[in-house]
Amino acid sequence: MLTWTVVGLLAIGVYGQRALGAVLLDTDRLEEHWQGVLRSIPLAIIVAVVALQTFTSSQAFSFDARAIGVGAAALCAWRRLPMLVTVLVAAAVTAAVRQL
């Protein structure tokens, strides 16, 4: 259960990290190779988030309808279908498989 105190603490910690990250660096001081690393961080982290959201629930492995829906979405993205189609296919496939 969230309380005002908890929300306040979470807000300070979360916004603090966002703001700190945003003001910390100037890319023109970084070597080109490190700029490449900086640009790859979101890719690595987002792929990890996707993997966890697809194949785990409550910090344990699980393979269910959701994984099949996300798989269908990967297929759509690979075929360069519009993002909205990809998202709707994922929901529809997941819902359909769950109905089985």
Added chain:
Amino acid sequence: MKFTRGEAASLAFTYFTAGLAVSVLHVTQGTDPVVVIAAALIVNSATSTLAFAAVTASGGSILAGVFSGWLVATRFGLFAAALGPRLWPERWKRAIAAHLAFDPSVALGIREDDDADARSVFVQAGLWLCVPWWIAAVLGSTVADQLGDTRTLGLDAVLPAMLIAIIFPQLRSRLGATIAVIAAALALALVEFTPGGIPVLIAGTASLLALRARPAIEVGV
């Protein structure tokens, strides 16, 4: 690649449905609807409030819950650091815009070669996801009782699906694909043994592979 209407609609749909699901969950766990709305607006991170709820629901202390909430948000700090320098030279402007640093807004912004485009796409994407997310929090926490299980609609697959659509162009380069495979493997290998947030942070080190790349085949371009 510019920000398209289809992308705007996808962001709005995804974050609206996520906002509904998350706020319903918090209200049904006993949180005051007003606090749920406040959390959506000022914490602005569903993973943080969900991490708190998961830790405390499984017997963890309030402090442990808050710490987990911070830990899962470290990725937003890294996102802000990755895009921040390209946004504005003035640090106070970056600090304000940092509140909009989410996975998709940063990933879409960072795809742009031109700094002005990166800034415009980041701000537009950030608003197209935050505003529907805030509206959904208000709606979801007030009508929580009338909504059923959002999982029957397959909505739990929507966010990962959208993130895949956003990062897919980067997976077409060999370096991007290698980073992705290593990051996913690291996260999945660690998830059962480490606290929430840690697998994703360690997976982020896969980006160091970009050190080996020549600038011409740099990812994210």
